[in-house]
Amino acid sequence: MTVTVEIARRGTPQAPRRWVCPKCAAEHDPAAVKENLSVCPACGYHQRIGARERIAQLADEGTFVEYWSHLRTLDPLDFVDLEPYPERVREAQGASGLTEALVAGPAAIGGTPCVLAVMDFGFMGGSMGSVVGEKLWRAAAIAADEGRPLVAVASSGGARMQEGALSLMQMAKTTCAVDVLNDARVPFVAVMADPCTGGVVASFVSLADICVAEPGALLYFSGPRVIAQTTREQLPDDFGGAERNLALGHVDAVVPRAELKDRVANYLRLLKGGGQPDGLERRGSSRSRNGRTRRLARATSARVAAAFKNPGREPVGGSGTAPGSPEEPAP
Amino acid sequence: MNLSEEAERLQGLLKSRRHERRRHDTWLTVQIARNKDRPRTREYIEQLIEGFEELKGDRLRADDRAVIGGLGWFDGRAVVVVGHQKGRTLGEQTEHSFGMARPEGYRKAQRLFALAERHRLAVLTFVDTPGAYPGVDAEEGGQARAIAETMLAMARLSVPVVATLIGEGGSGGALALAVADRVLMQENATYSVISPEGCAAILWRDAEFAPQAAEALRPTASQLLPLGVIDRVIEEPRGGAHVNPEAAARRVHDAIAEALTELEQLRPRERRMARRERFRQLGVWGGEGLLP
Numbered sequence: 001m002t003v004t005v006e007i008a009r010r011g012t013p014q015a016p017r018r019w020v021c022p023k024c025a026a027e028h029d030p031a032a033v034k035e036n037l038s039v040c041p042a043c044g045y046h047q048r049i050g051a052r053e054r055i056a057q058l059a060d061e062g063t064f065v066e067y068w069s070h071l072r073t074l075d076p077l078d079f080v081d082l083e084p085y086p087e088r089v090r091e092a093q094g095a096s097g098l099t100e101a102l103v104a105g106p107a108a109i110g111g112t113p114c115v116l117a118v119m120d121f122g123f124m125g126g127s128m129g130s131v132v133g134e135k136l137w138r139a140a141a142i143a144a145d146e147g148r149p150l151v152a153v154a155s156s157g158g159a160r161m162q163e164g165a166l167s168l169m170q171m172a173k174t175t176c177a178v179d180v181l182n183d184a185r186v187p188f189v190a191v192m193a194d195p196c197t198g199g200v201v202a203s204f205v206s207l208a209d210i211c212v213a214e215p216g217a218l219l220y221f222s223g224p225r226v227i228a229q230t231t232r233e234q235l236p237d238d239f240g241g242a243e244r245n246l247a248l249g250h251v252d253a254v255v256p257r258a259e260l261k262d263r264v265a266n267y268l269r270l271l272k273g274g275g276q277p278d279g280l281e282r283r284g285s286s287r288s289r290n291g292r293t294r295r296l297a298r299a300t301s302a303r304v305a306a307a308f309k310n311p312g313r314e315p316v317g318g319s320g321t322a323p324g325s326p327e328e329p330a331p
Numbered sequence: 332m333n334l335s336e337e338a339e340r341l342q343g344l345l346k347s348r349r350h351e352r353r354r355h356d357t358w359l360t361v362q363i364a365r366n367k368d369r370p371r372t373r374e375y376i377e378q379l380i381e382g383f384e385e386l387k388g389d390r391l392r393a394d395d396r397a398v399i400g401g402l403g404w405f406d407g408r409a410v411v412v413v414g415h416q417k418g419r420t421l422g423e424q425t426e427h428s429f430g431m432a433r434p435e436g437y438r439k440a441q442r443l444f445a446l447a448e449r450h451r452l453a454v455l456t457f458v459d460t461p462g463a464y465p466g467v468d469a470e471e472g473g474q475a476r477a478i479a480e481t482m483l484a485m486a487r488l489s490v491p492v493v494a495t496l497i498g499e500g501g502s503g504g505a506l507a508l509a510v511a512d513r514v515l516m517q518e519n520a521t522y523s524v525i526s527p528e529g530c531a532a533i534l535w536r537d538a539e540f541a542p543q544a545a546e547a548l549r550p551t552a553s554q555l556l557p558l559g560v561i562d563r564v565i566e567e568p569r570g571g572a573h574v575n576p577e578a579a580a581r582r583v584h585d586a587i588a589e590a591l592t593e594l595e596q597l598r599p600r601e602r603r604m605a606r607r608e609r610f611r612q613l614g615v616w617g618g619e620g621l622l623p
Binding site for chain 1: 558
């Protein structure tokens with residue numbers, strides 16, 4: 001907050017600062033761009049946005065409560081490259097105002113209570129380490145417990161190298177978190193924002209019930225540089241782009257930011273709106289249903305037995321709905 | 332005064348020597364893990380599995396030779412075996428894409444896992460890959476989702492699942508076959524989120540720093556055991572598994588047999604829940620005491 005104020009003050013004596021679109025080079029008033037959800041009003045270029053701005057755009061006003069911000073990043077490997085890992089984390093915290101690359105907690109979207117988990121690319125490239133994995137696990141766990149859908153907005157370069165194999169394990173951990181959601185039959189909607197790559201897209205994000213991408217977002221597991229180095233293949237111009245992924249069948253829709261909240265809200269209502277029984281009733285919990293199943297089974301085995309006694313009169317196998325079969329009405 | 336300065340200097344020296352030693356040892360392990368004569372999945376299947384019947388294809392479009400699998404007998408019980416296959420000669424390595432699987436390979440693994448679940452067969456996997464195949468066709472064929480779904484398929488199994496890392500455990504491409512009840516790792520195998528060269532290129536901006544990156548990533552079995560990433564280190568003959576493949580295979584056999592016997596004591600649902608719990612606990616974080 002204070003940072004923003006300072007920048008504004010420093011800017012006032014000169015001409016008002018303009019925002020220049022990196023795609024169409026049109027100049028705009030930064031406030032107007034922000035008002036337009038950080039999308040270029042001229043060409044529709046979707047600027048990357050941080051977790052706080054994303055939450056403000058998606059969650060109903062005043063409904064989001066941040067949970068688990070007390071979880072602290074540790075340095076289990078004593079990782080030092082050109083700079084020690086704890087230094088890099090402190091810098092990212094200072095620059096972003098966040099404690100880690102994922103911000104999560106309960107919220108409501110379009111009136112539907114849910115759990116919202118949003119990644120921030122500005123925090124060490126949105127990389128997934130132990131804390132991100134643990135927060136996502138907890139988000140899924142309370143979603144499953146309380147029957148609230150999970151909405152995840154992913155924007156990440158992948159697993160966090162500085163935690164070595166432990167960050168690789170977060171791919172398995174978050175996959176197990178989706179398993180928990182699936183077992184509880186709790187909806188999971190993922191939004192893929194630019195960029196969405198590496199270990200994050202190859203784990204929980206791709207396993208969502210519904211996966212949508214923002215226009216222009218890059219989505220891939222191995223990036224163009226790695227592909228060029230390893231296989232020296234010629235890459236298509238729009239390799240990894242959201243629109244190309246839509247054509248290839250890897251995402252359900254490409255949704256402009258202006259429509260995102262309404263679309264997600266609608267998905268949640270639809271996924272929660274079926275009301276059909278789950279088919280997992282224990283024996284005895286639904287006597288009439290079981291009775292019907294038993295009668296059907298008896299009828300079927302009688303038919304099969306009859307067919308064996310009189311081969312040629314009735315076909316055996318298939319679903320038993322042979323034309324003229326007396327017990328089964330024609331569909 | 333002088334004494335304490337001298338002590339500090341010596342301690343600093345000792346620390347840097349330890350670093351050098353660790354860097355040397357880690358880099359040596361990386362080399363042994365990649366040694367072209369090292370026994371591969373195929374060799375372990377020949378040594379450990381009786382009457383192996385290879386089953387090919389993903390039932391969708393192709394048979395990826397970077398992943399091999401099938402049915403066979405391990406210590407008197409029928410099992411499903413799935414593993415990355417790297418190959419040893421250049422011809423074999425090309426045929427098997429150096430063990431780098433495409434989506435077709437992961438989907439083949441998934442259908443073999445489904446087969447195992449349907450017929451109540453334990454699953455043994457062997458992990459040996461530099462990583463998933465990084466190509467346009469693989470990417471556009473759904474590489475990311477193929478890996479994610481393979482992990483989920485493993486997480487959902489209720490039969491016993493034992494994974495053994497026998498060479499390179501490169502990133503998500505390796506993990507896709509290692510969401511197991513027990514993860515065993517040979518002494519000179521490696522398991523890492525990124526290759527030392529890839530890590531050096533990004534963080535040091537120069538692949539020449541691969542030995543430094545390898546040291547920082549701590550990818551060896553003895554380093555991963557205390558973190559809970561693996562459950563057991565399997566010793567190798569002096570010099571590495573390639574020096575005496577039969578002896579190496581015997582030790583792998585004993586470790587898998589022990590793990591399977593333990594796992595067979597559990598009920599199917601217990602196994603699945605324990606596996607989920609195993610992976611839930613992975614990671615290191617602080618701050619738990621900060622909230623009531």
